[in-house]
Amino acid sequence: MIHINIYLEEISRSGRVTEELAAAFTVRGRDLVLETDDAQHVNLDLPVFSDERGEFITFTDAPEEWASLLPTAYRNGAIRAEAQAM
Numbered sequence: 514m515i516h517i518n519i520y521l522e523e524i525s526r527s528g529r530v531t532e533e534l535a536a537a538f539t540v541r542g543r544d545l546v547l548e549t550d551d552a553q554h555v556n557l558d559l560p561v562f563s564d565e566r567g568e569f570i571t572f573t574d575a576p577e578e579w580a581s582l583l584p585t586a587y588r589n590g591a592i593r594a595e596a597q598a599m
Contacts, residue, residue, distance in 0.1 A: 514541040514599040515580035519554045522591050535592070539599070540580040545572070554592065561586045 519536040536555050537548040547555065560569035561582040572579045580596060587594035 514539060515577050516597045516599050517580055517583055518595045519583075519587060520593050520595075521554070522593070532593075540572075540576050543576050545576070559583075559586055 516539050517537065518534060520532040521535045523531050523533060525531065534549065535553070536551060538555060539546045539548065545555075545557070557572035560571055561579055562568070562585065563570050563575070563578060563582060565578075566575075570579050570582075581598065582596075583594040584596050
């Protein structure tokens, strides 16, 4: 089981950088349980690279592996993900 938090970074008018939780969900086997009201930032078709497989995968290919690799896909600064094995 993998728990994911996705955060959005925002810069206020004063220049202060803050993070807001945009989505939280858990993947267990082939099941995804959304823990926040907004699924806008949960993209199951987002490809992430699996070093183990040597190719890009999506949720459909390997749900828990995909979830654990999301931090590598969401790393542009404006949006980031944390993954935690449970």
